[in-house]
Amino acid sequence: MVLATTDSGDVVVGQPGLVELPHIDWVLLAPFLVMALGGILLITATSVVPILRSRGxxxxxxxxxxxxxxxxxxxxWDRIDGGAQSVAGGALAIDGFSVFVWGVIATSVFLVAALLDAYLRREGFDGPEWYVLMLMSAAGGMLLAASQELILSFLGLEILSIAVYVLAALHLRRSDSQEAAFKYFILGALSSALFLYGIALVYGATGSTSLAGIAGARADNPAGLNPLENSSLVLVGLALIVIGFAxxxxxxxxxxWTxxxxxxxxxxxxxFMASGVKVAGFAGMARVLWQGFGFYWEDWRPIVIVLAGLSFVVGSFLALAQTNVKRMLAFSSINHAGFMLAALQAIPSDEFVSTALAGQALLFYLLAYTxxxxxxxxxxxxxxxxxxxAHSLDDYRGLAKRRPVLAGLMAVLLFGQAGIPFTSGFFAKFRVIAATVESGAYVLAGLAMLAAVVAAVLYLRIVVSMYLTGEPVVAHAATDEVAVDDDVTGHGESDAANLDDGDGPIVLPKAAMASIxxxxxxxxxxGLLPGLLGGVLTEAADALAALK
Amino acid sequence: MSTTTVLAAEAATFPVLPALIVIPVVTAVIIGLLPASRADYSKLAALIGSSIAGILTVYVLWNFDAADGGLQFVSQQSWVGDLGLSWFLAVDGISLFLVVLTGLLFPVAIVTTEPHHDPKPYYLWLMLLMAGSFGAFLALDLLLFFLFFEIVLVPMYFLIGGWGHGNRVYAAMKFFLYTMAASALMLVGIVALVFLARDDTGGPTFNVVTLASQHRLSSTAALLVFASFALAFAVKVPVFPVHTWLPDAHTEAPTAGSVILAGVMLKLGTYGLIRFGLFLFPATVRDLAPVFLTLGVIGIVYGAAVATMQRDLKRLVAYSSVAHMGFVVLGIFAINSQGLTGSVVQMINHGISTGALFILVGWVYERRHTRQIEALGGLQSAAPVMAGVFTLVMLSSIGLPGLNGFVGEFLILLGTFSAAPWWAVVAATGVILAALYLLWAYQRSFHGPAEGDNATMEDLRLTELFGIAPLLILIVFLGVYPKPMIDRIEPTVDVLIEHVEDRVPDFAEDEPDRLRRAGTDGLIDAANEAHSETEEHGGTEDHGETETEAEDHGETDASSETEAGGTEAGEGE
Known part of the structure; x- marks a missing residue:
């Protein structure tokens, strides 16, 4: 990594002993800084003023x-005006793509924070550390999404991941939570190591860790004479980087691990893991593969196609064997990953004629999916x-009778995930299929749709449980009818009402409901107005093409 | 020039086609907002909403220009500009009567049937189903059609699963997944078609009319894309080997669900085959016609044979749908004016008579809590009015001349005979078999001595009779005087045939033109007159031994139909 560069990328030879710091445009970084500094401010403030630790x-x-x-x-968005601004000496690119992904990550944090509040109250935890870690993780994700520099990508990836490892473990009373965090950490650390090794190999081959540098090393040399044409060093490095992202x-x-x-x-x-972390991962992957390794598309595209195909098949079929809804949704998220990978592979050609469809498909999918x-x-x-x-399929039995609103919202969201028409999920899938077909990968597109049908089984199983099966086997049905009161969780109620220990009706806290x-x-x-984001989406997707 | 003026004129008037979709949706929202204590108003709301939509379809029918074979009431709004999607709605002679049928069957189904619990969500789903069905028949944007084609699965899924009988959850799942799996590849096909034709059409467009007239897909590409479409439609119809979802779904569905499923949703498949199969890929359809003709014939014979063996009255009607829809498929793939006109007519008539049959079976089930034919018997003595209505509907379903069912089947056999005589010969046996299974079932459940509950079964109430009356009137009216309907269908069918001739260079050589354009009306009238005697037999309600006679009639009808088809076609030559 070259620390001191100008915007044009030349190394500045300053006075000996002095490193000239790059100019930093703080306004462009504001969204990221707010997220990162917000986390730091929160932990500082709550440490110094204990009263702020109160739950709200x-x-x-x-x-x-x-x-x-x-x-x-x-x-x-106004400032970049359809173009791209590089910040911090070219280490970060603030363009439509970054802005869009940042927006998606911020949306994820916004919605999850409301859920977290309800969760912490119910589980009897207090403490700002959950929120602090989430803000930090989001900041890392934003860094990853905008990074033009593999070292910085790695940094973003680590900030993103380490915070989430800790978050996974934070339910201190559940050993499952500890176990999950440990598994996540071990495999995550392994993948980080592979990623870093990949960067090292690529640096060895190209002499650069910046995406522009990697692309330039290949582009500067005429075809045929290029020592990097079939350089195994680059290809092994590329493969390791892809594995890290995968x-x-x-x-x-x-x-x-999922x-x-x-x-x-x-x-x-x-x-948050399924939304914010995944979004950042895909954004980083798109940046690295499309911008840094665009010239190697013939090499990485088959890998991504295979990853996508396997994700379709495994994600949808293994989900059928599950009875735990959380595990079902884990496999469904693998299936969704297949769709995003299908968008990722859909670069039409090495000349980058247009990443428009692929980029739009990826971005729309990220938003809708999040x-x-x-x-x-x-x-x-x-x-x-x-x-x-209470995450078994049986816990959803008769939910439509007990909590019709909650069941209705769940049904909408599940049908959305299944890609039923007039939901965002349909248009997300449609755009991906369009991009995939345009790229000529018909088989992958067909596989995607068939897998989507298989995946629909798992969403329908939850819907069947909620709507089409009778009262739950456990005894909360009777008490529910007595205590039908949607407002038990209004302000000023005792904490006892929030405990929701499995005998009373499911408590619906307002903040969490608002988020849902x-x-x-x-x-x-x-789903009804899929063109709503039209202009923004086009500009955001064009950003990657413009920067090739 | 003239088109632009027409479009401008349409734009200024009331957007009646979008209103057809919006009204049921608004009704659904109103039903959803009804407080739980007022849930009993949901039926009223649904009835009013669906009736308004139904009246609007009559308005469309009234103002439809019979001489114009093109699109009418065009309503077009850009939807997602960069992808070339638009809200493109219109009717022509092919979709017109399907739209009217939708507008008719929903109010009738609402009047004649009752959910036994949770009326609010029940009517809400019915209204959404109505909106989706309208959308599918009206959409001329390929993706918009696909959206409606898929979305109707959701309300139907809930209707079967929530208000069905017996093994309802299994049936609902099977229905949903079977049809969704079949149409999964269609989306890939749609996108492939649009992108492959992008250069021919000047940018991506999902406009069916533009695509049909301008795409230049290679025959392999066209074959693959058509295959992806055809699978989706074939399952929906259902064509023979992929029909297995239908008996379960129809039998377990609540009565209204069966009525809509048979009356409206099956037609999405055959309508799709015409509009998005034949219209878009005429050459491919022509090449594959023998395959589909064969499958259609197998469906006719197989459906009838299996129906004969059924012990459950509702399952019997369900299998009879397989047979009847086989006729529709046959007519489409005959690719000539009579066959196609007959198919459209048969779609409508099947909707009316099978819808009515399902309603009647539903009433029997309400009263007797069984649909097993062996548990029934002698119902006629307890419920003579119901027996009479049943007779009429049954005869219409058999295809008795003078009733509506005859018209479509006759035209289809006529068209098929000129295109593929041997297929028509085999298919004609289906008419005899229909007489066999329906009359036999009728004999076992309505005739004979009445025992136990059968003897005390309540006859039709006045409200019920009033509810089903529109269908009975149409059964007779369309049988006696089908001309107004055929007059409106034929110009569009002729335009379609011309389109096929344009697009398939050697098509006209295959069959002499005069054969395809034989005067349909004259044939129908002649046939009707010849059989007017039989019609009176069927219309009256004298039972007992007449019933075996009627069976004989059925047989003679079928053979004489074939003869008529043969001679007329021969004369044409």
Whole structure:
């Protein structure tokens, strides 16, 4: 990594002993800085002023931080005006792609914070550390998404991951949670190591760790004379980098950790893992593969196609064998990863004629998927009850009778995930299929659709449980009818009402419900008006093409 | 020039086609907002909403220009510009009567049937189903059609699973997954078609009319894309080997669900085969016609044979649908004016008579809590009015001349005979078999001595009779005087045939033109007159021994139909 460069990328030879620091445009970095500094501020403030540790404050603070971060995206969008600005000496690119992904990550934090609040109250935890870690992780993800420099990508990836390892373990009373965190950590650390090794090999071959440098090393040499044409060093490095990302986005066959970790981790944390972490992973992967290794597309595209194909098959078929809803959704998230990988491979040619369809498909999928998955895990957070254990299919029996609103929202979100028309999920899948077909990968597109049908079985099983089977086997049905009161969780109620220990009706805290309702609303809205994001999406996707 | 003026004129008037979709959705929202204590108002709301939509379809029918074979009431809005998607709705002679049928069957189904629990979500799903069905028949944007084609699965899934009988959850799952799996590849096919034709059409477009007239797909590509479409439609129809979801879904569905499923949703398949199969890929369809003709004939004979063996009255009606829809498939793949016109007519008539049959079977089940034929018997003595209505509907389903069922089957056999005579000969046996299974079932359940509960079964109430009356009137009216319907269908079918001739260079040589354009009306009238005697037999309600006679009639009808088809076609030559 070259520390001191100008915007044009030349190394500045300054006075001996002095390193000239690059100019940094703070406004462009504002969304990221708000997220990162928000986390630091929160932990500092709550340490110094103990009263702020009370439950409401950290949640409200996090929601506001995410909102502020998202709000700063507007001036940034105006500032870049369809082009790209490089910041910090070219280490970060602030372009439409970054802004869009940052927006998705901020949305994820915003929605998950509300769920976390309900969860922590119910489980009797307090403490801002959950929120702090989530903000940190999100900041790392934002770094990864905008990075133009493999070292910085690695840094972002580690900030993103380490915070989530800890989050996974934070349910101190559940040994499952510890186990999940440990598994996640071991495999995550392994993947990080592979990723880093890959960077080292690529650096060895190309002499650069910046994406522009890697691309340039290949581009500068005329074809045929290029020593990097078939350089095994680059290819091995590239493969290791792809594997590192594949672990993070849980693509088959690097998915082994996913079901266990999803099952064991606290449910709102899973919501963040499945949304924010995955989004950042895919954004980073798109940057590295499309921008850095665009010239090697013939080499990595088959790998990505195989990863996508396997993710379709494994994600959908293994989900059928599950009875735990969290594990089901873990496999479904693998299936979704297949779709995003299918978008990722869909670069039409090495001349980068247009990444428009592929880029739009990827970005739209990231947004739609994030919203749906947070909403789905939000419902699961509430249904999970105190102890976070009620996740078997039986726990959803008769939910439509006991909590019709919750069941209705869940049904919308599940149908969205299944890609039923007039939900955002349909158009997400449609765009991916369009991009895949355009890239000529017809078989992959067909496989994707067939896998989507198999995956639909698992969503339908949950819907059947909620709507079409009778009262639950356990005895809460009777008490539910007595205590039909949607507002038990209003302000000023005793904490006892929040405990939700499995005998009373499922408690529906307002903040969490708001988050789920927003998710379901967006899912339907983007399904009815899929062109709503048209211009933004096009500009964001063009950013990658422009920067090749 | 003229098209633009027409479009401008349409734009200024009331957007009636979007309203057809919006009204049921709004009704569904209203039903959803009803407080739980007022749940009993949901039936009223659904009835009003569906009736308004039904009246609007009559308005469309009334203002439809019979001479114009093109698209009418066009309504087009850009939806997702960069992808070339639009809300493109219109009717022509092929979809017109399907739309009217949808507008008719929903109110009738709502009046004549009752959910026994949870009325609110029940009517909400019915209304969404209505909106989806309208959308599918009206959409001329390929993706928009696909959206509606898929979305109707969701309400039907809940209707079967929530209000069905017996093994309802299994049936609902099977229905949903079977049909979704079949249409999964269709989306890939749609996208492939649009991208492959991108250069021919000047940018990606999902507009069916543009695609049909401008795409230049290679024959292999066209074959693959058509295969992906055909699978989706064949399952929906259902064509013979992929029909296995139908008996389960129909039998376990609540009565209204069966009515809509048979009356409206099966037609999505055959309608799709015409609009998105034949219209888009005429050459491929022509090449594959023998395959589909064979499958259609197998469906006719197999459906009838299996129906004969059924012990469950509702399952019997379900299998009779397989046979009847086989006729529709036959007519489509005859690819000539009579066959196609007959198919469209048969779609409508099947919707009316099978819908009515399901309603009647539902009423029997309400009263007797069984559909097993052996548990029934002698119902006629307790319920003479119901027996009379049943007779009429049954005869219409058999295809008795003078009733509606005859018209479509006759035209189809006529068309098929000129295209593929041997297939028509085998298919004609289906008419005899239909007489066999329906009359036999009728004999076992309505005739003979009445024992136990059968003797005391309640006859039709006045409200029930009133509810089913529109279907009975149409059964007779469309049988006696099908001309207004055929007049509106034929111009569009002729345009379609011309389109096929344009697109398939050697098509016209295959069959002499005069054969395909033989005067359909004259044939129908002649046939009707010849059999007017039989019609009176069927219309009256004298039972007992007449019933075996009627069976004989059925047989003679079928053979004379074939003869008529043969001679007329021969004369044409």
């Amino acid at each position: 404050f950290p949640a409200a603070f996090t929601v506001l931080t995410a909102a502020l971060s998202a709000a700063f995206l507007v001036p940034v 672990f993070k986005v849980s693509a088959v066959p690097f998915h082994m 079901p266990d970790v999803y099952e064991g981790s606290p449910t709102p944390v899973v919501a 919203v749906m998955v947070v909403g789905t895990f939000g419902v699961m957070t509430l249904v999970g009850r105190r102890g976070d254990d 309702i927003i998710a379901a609303f967006v899912t339907v809205l983007l």
